[in-house]
Amino acid sequence: MSPASVGRVLRLGACATLSAGLVTMGLAAGPAVAEPESDQLWIDAPYQQTLPLGAGGGAPQTRTLDVGLYHDNSNFAVTDGKLSVDVSGLAGVADVTWPANCAPTGTTAVCSVAQVPVIGPDYSPQVRLGVRAADGARSGSQGTITYGATATGGPDGTLKAPGNSFDTTVEIAAGPDLAIADIAPVTHAGPGSAETIPFALTNKGNESAHGFTVKLSASYGLDWLTRYDQCAYTTSSGDEYAPMSYATCTFDEVLAPGESFALPAPLEVALARHALNERLDISVEPGGGATDLSGDDNYLALQIGADNAADFSVTGAAVTGAAGETVTAPLTFKNNGPAWLGNLGSGDPVAVVRLIVPDGTTVTGVPSGCAPHTLGGGYYPQQTGAPRYDCALPYWVLENAERGYAFKLRVDSVVPGTTGAVSIHPDFGEFRYDPDTTNNTAVLAVN
Secondary structure (H helix, E strand, O other): OOOHHHHOOOOOOOOHHHHHHHHHHOOOOOOOOOOOOOOOOEEEOOOOOOEOHHHHHOOOOOEEEEEEEEEEEOOEEEEEEEEEEEEEEEOEEEEEEEEEEOOEEOOEEEEEEEEEEEOOOOOOOEEEEEEEEOOOOOOOEEEEEEEEEEEEEEOOOOOEOOOOOOOEEEEEEEOOHHHHOOOOEEEEOOOOOOOEEEEEEEEEOOOOEEEEEEEEEOOOOEOOOOOOOOOEEEEEOOOOOOEEEEEEEEEEEEEOOOEOOOOOOOEEEOOOOOOEEEEEEEEEEOOOOOOOOOHHHOOEEEEEOOOOEEEEEEEEEEEEOOOOOOOEEEEEEEEEEEEOEOOOOOOOOOEEEEEEEOEEEEEEEEEOOOOEEEOOEEEEOOOOOOOEEEEEOOOOOOOOOOOEEEEEEEEEOOOOEEEEEEEEEOOOOOOOOOHHHHHEEEEEHHH
């Protein structure tokens, strides 16, 4: 999967394996963090591109093939990228139309990328090739595009993409190609309001789709206002994964090449009072056992953001014990709402509850889900006896979630008034939705 395609494929529920998939797939695509003295140039190219033959004997469609350059280390400015593209492997299979930033010579071209970025939310491929089935090409025939790249920058002044590592297989095929139109994200929606989703479906293939299935998956803060007779509706329990609502809709319509389909009535969803960072995922597949020519546009994840807040808090405890005695320290996390929160793309914990152990005590019993650390957050070799513990919450918490952590403490020496620190932190970054950070810290007092 190319980094540019990640936004399209972050599915909250397009498939039956949705709940598990959303927390394993996440937003992790992109380069690893590089050391300051190192950098690497990469080529972002699709592994495969399927091209349809012409419908009804007509001219075949031209499809866009996006290719780009990026590098690892933001400490370096990388410029003057040169992407070499070799299409000699497409002879008799496909024809290529070159964009303005490519200089072709025969079956090769050098494409210029003035500024080579580091992968991030605003990244997009810089080279857009037009490809179409060649005259006389037959279904099932394949060809290959190969790439290479250099750029100016990095620790040595010149970067080169790994050789013989990047290519795209182009295959000619016949069949339906169902494509869902992109939908702009919804922002600043009001909790308790409703949103109309502009769903549109088109068959971009060269054969008809004889029926198709549309699957919808809505996160916990969304509910269906529109219900269709063609759909079966279910909900998940919310035990292992965040609670969700599903709709599986079967339509018998024949969708010919070039034709579009609209739902029987506009799709409306309601935002609950606890809505915050929501997602509606949509996928489609042709019926009758047909294989879709290109799956890249068969699903999307629509972000629906509500203007709401989730007030996280922690409470400490006060315990008393004689020297040598073991006491229980009950710490508590609570979401005071009004919103729930779920990291539905990344699957990262919504927060981490941290305990700095009081002086004169030793932790002898550790709650489930809590990891030992040094005071600075480094590795600690034993489960008990650490000076710090970080307890990761799940990737979601409901609007009224509460969780307790019962630490067992041995009082090694009586130090009147000694305290440990209890606090809550985001897994990374900052709390974006917490309106009151004054209740994010507390005290564990001993004697």
